[in-house]
Amino acid sequence: MQTMEKKTLSILGATGSIGQNTLDLVRRNPADFDIVALTAFSGVELLIALAKEFKPVIATIGNEELFTVLKDGLAGTGIRCTAGEEGLLEAANEPSDMVVAAIVGAAGLRPVLTAVRRGATIALANKEYLVCAGDLMMQEVATHGATLLPVDSEHNAIFQVFDDAAENAVSRIILTASGGPFLNRSVESLGTVTPKEAVAHPNWDMGAKISVDSATMMNKGLEVIEAYHLFPVEKHQLDIVIHPQSVIHSMVEYIDGSTLAQLGCPDMRVPIASCLAWPNRMRTPAKKLNLAEIGSLDFFDVDYTKFKCLQLAKDALLAGGAAPTMLNAANEVAVAAFLDKKIGFLDISTLVETVLSKSDMKEPHSLANVFEIDTETRSLAQSYLPKA
Ligand code: NAD
Ligand code: MG
Numbered sequence: 001m002q003t004m005e006k007k008t009l010s011i012l013g014a015t016g017s018i019g020q021n022t023l024d025l026v027r028r029n030p031a032d033f034d035i036v037a038l039t040a041f042s043g044v045e046l047l048i049a050l051a052k053e054f055k056p057v058i059a060t061i062g063n064e065e066l067f068t069v070l071k072d073g074l075a076g077t078g079i080r081c082t083a084g085e086e087g088l089l090e091a092a093n094e095p096s097d098m099v100v101a102a103i104v105g106a107a108g109l110r111p112v113l114t115a116v117r118r119g120a121t122i123a124l125a126n127k128e129y130l131v132c133a134g135d136l137m138m139q140e141v142a143t144h145g146a147t148l149l150p151v152d153s154e155h156n157a158i159f160q161v162f163d164d165a166a167e168n169a170v171s172r173i174i175l176t177a178s179g180g181p182f183l184n185r186s187v188e189s190l191g192t193v194t195p196k197e198a199v200a201h202p203n204w205d206m207g208a209k210i211s212v213d214s215a216t217m218m219n220k221g222l223e224v225i226e227a228y229h230l231f232p233v234e235k236h237q238l239d240i241v242i243h244p245q246s247v248i249h250s251m252v253e254y255i256d257g258s259t260l261a262q263l264g265c266p267d268m269r270v271p272i273a274s275c276l277a278w279p280n281r282m283r284t285p286a287k288k289l290n291l292a293e294i295g296s297l298d299f300f301d302v303d304y305t306k307f308k309c310l311q312l313a314k315d316a317l318l319a320g321g322a323a324p325t326m327l328n329a330a331n332e333v334a335v336a337a338f339l340d341k342k343i344g345f346l347d348i349s350t351l352v353e354t355v356l357s358k359s360d361m362k363e364p365h366s367l368a369n370v371f372e373i374d375t376e377t378r379s380l381a382q383s384y385l386p387k388a
Helices: 017-028 043-052 064-073 084-093 106-117 128-144 153-161 166-170 208-216 218-230 268-279 308-319 321-341 347-357 367-383
Strands: 006-010 031-038 058-061 080-083 097-099 121-124 147-150 169-176 237-240 248-254 259-263
Touching: 006 017, 006 084, 006 106, 017 031, 017 097, 017 268, 031 043, 031 084, 043 058, 043 064, 058 084, 064 080, 064 084, 064 147, 080 084, 080 153, 080 367, 084 106, 097 268, 097 321, 106 321, 106 367, 121 128, 121 237, 121 259, 121 268, 128 218, 128 321, 128 367, 147 153, 147 218, 147 268, 153 169, 153 218, 153 248, 153 259, 153 268, 166 169, 169 218, 208 218, 208 259, 208 308, 208 321, 218 237, 218 308, 218 321, 218 347, 308 321, 308 347, 321 367, 347 367
Parallel strands: 006 031, 006 097, 031 058, 058 080, 097 121, 121 147, 169 237
Antiparallel strands: 169 248, 248 259
């Protein structure tokens, strides 16, 4: 049996789906982890409860208006409380072995960069960072000797079966996609779907934003861009296959015709545990795979006319320049507007497409540039939303 040295752990986005799954594993393995930092944006009561349970050095609430509630809630515990963006940066900078990057959207990019710059090991759940600032972020990782471990189930699968010693022998990376809740619905019927229907994913229980992205399949598009930055392959070597059961989490094909896959029940605690214990393994309560019970696994090609967001993401990757940063920002605005019932489901791809076609922004050469493009794109996207 492998033994694991005790690790110190910071969780950015502790109150979300990934954060909670991570803490579930920590709760089950108290001897293996010490929690250093816990952060949340607005779920202050949950953050207080988690801080009392896990006793971090620092607890941070993103929404500054809730700082007093946090401070009062943790009075007498000795836990340092911070708030706002500066507070998040302070939490990310607090020394720890590993940082779980589980803030949703580009909003968490600065805190993660702070952790990267102190050379931490990052268990990266958030895919938006690599989409909006992939090249620059990977440069920062290399410069500061940080380590990136992918939590996203597909990328974690690829990470497990990618032979670094034979990187030139890799012919393709094949990402699997469940197809989301609307795989078998006609495109005509999607105009009227509600946020509730869109977030009801058949296989995974996730936060609202990524659930909508899974329904539009933008999620898979973001994941293709994420894979491009994480693994040494060319853009044309990235493929997608629909696999509704989400049992094969992705595959790497080699030049000799071998294809290696990682399989497991769809439970995010499996890829999270793979990162937490890396380079070792740890037990999880995830159900073990019973293939005879599952019976058969299905695979289909993607319908790009139905899932326009996926096509837009693939085009943005090929176009390069500012396109991926803009794609991500426009999509974040569109998904938030859909969840707020300001636009319909099919308007998400229309809005992203319109924004991408209206801009002549140049490739970001610095992280400051990325933030400018992100901000400008968000206001452009907002300007196309129906006025209240
Ligand atoms: P979630 O919405 O459940 O949780 C998001 C977390 O980020 C919460 O703790 C929230 O308080 C915090 N947060 C939100 N906005 C913030 C802001 N502006 N500033 C600071 N903190 C903020 O999301 P999730 O499903 O846990 O996903 C987190 C990330 O992981 C996403 O980027 C998602 O794409 C990725 N991911 C999630 C899953 C999954 O199963 N949930 C799988 C793969 C990848
Ligand atoms: Mg995924």
